[in-house]
């Protein structure tokens with residue numbers, strides 16, 4: 415059993431606090447993603463776990479052992495870096511074998527282990543070549559092979575797919591996830607790519623400005639975001655969020671935006687105490703896939719918007735629309751929108767799915783009301 419526990423971790427560079435209040439508990443065999451924008455402290459956190467960086471405060475435990483101030487080479491940790499860190503003058507075989515040679519392993523045993531990981535990663539045919547002659551995809555596989563060969567307690571991976579093209583990334587996502595699950599080694603993977611985290615992670619740690627915003631499964635992060643930052647960072651295209659004023663209307667509550675009114679589900683408004691917030695300005699969030707489109711004037715699509723740009727992506731169409739001072743993106747199946755105008759300036763009718771409306775605090779961004787349709791504690795009956 416190799417659990418990884420990080421308690422109250424902090425890193426200051428001079429006056430600047432890069433990481434603070436970071437608590438992480440990774441179960442044995444879990445595949446955890448550290449996700450966040452550039453500069454939010456992902457790499458610094460990973461380096462403190464690996465022992466390459468000493469923390470300014472807090473503790474790191476690997477398999478129950480306090481390793482906070484132990485140097486990297488004494489921790490049982492395998493790493494892959496963004497730039498792979500391969501030795502250019504060595505063959506692929508010797509690059510992979512290097513961590514074993516350092517540990518003075520027998521030559522025969524080394525050859526056997528290198529052969530085995532090379533087979534797993536399908537790089538047997540390039541073992542005698544030097545890194546300069548390999549493709550980006552092959553280089554990445556060599557770096558992963560070198561991490562695997564150590565049979566460490568914990569694997570740490572820092573943006574290992576950033577040099578791959580979109581097609582290879584897609585393929586490697588599935589392969590890496592499969593490999594991690596079959597080997598079963600506790601792994602932390604750093605990325606700023608939300609799709610990578612959503613598709614591969616058991617759980618995701620979303621970071622911003624050195625702090626953890628949420629630590630939960632991909633589905634929970636997606637359906638029950640802790641705040642507006644998480645809500646808009648995860649999901650593509652990102653969630654629409656705009657200011658509304660809550661108003662009383664015929665015994666219920668509606669959200670009044672610039673130039674249009676969004677009806678709210680009565681049971682949901684009640685369960686979230688929205689009647690007590692009447693008159694307040696809050697942030698309303700709705701994902702592009704939860705706004706349906708129709709011809710202007712069609713029943714149930716009472717919010718009129720002007721088409722600003724149309725982006726076909728094959729099976730789905732993205733519409734960017736303007737209503738009042740608000741710009742909204744919708745994502746609809748090509749089939750459902752076949753009959754609609756696609757020329758800029760066309761007027762269309764919109765419907766907001768009342769089960770998938772979120773409200774956020776305009777001050778600190780925290781979620782005031784999760785969507786009624788969420789499987790993770792959205793309050794109020796779905797409409």
Ligand SMILES: Nc1ncnc2c1ncn2[C@@H]1O[C@H](COP(=O)(O)OP(=O)(O)OP(=O)(O)O)[C@@H](O)[C@H]1O
Nearest residue numbers: 427430432450451452453454455456457458459606
């Ligand atoms: N040695 C250092 N000295 C001073 N500041 C540093 C040092 N290392 C990192 N930082 C700062 O700490 C912050 C966090 O950096 P870090 O590399 O951890 O972010 P990141 O989330 O991994 O970003 P990226 O995705 O761009 O790699 C940044 O503002 C960075 O400039």
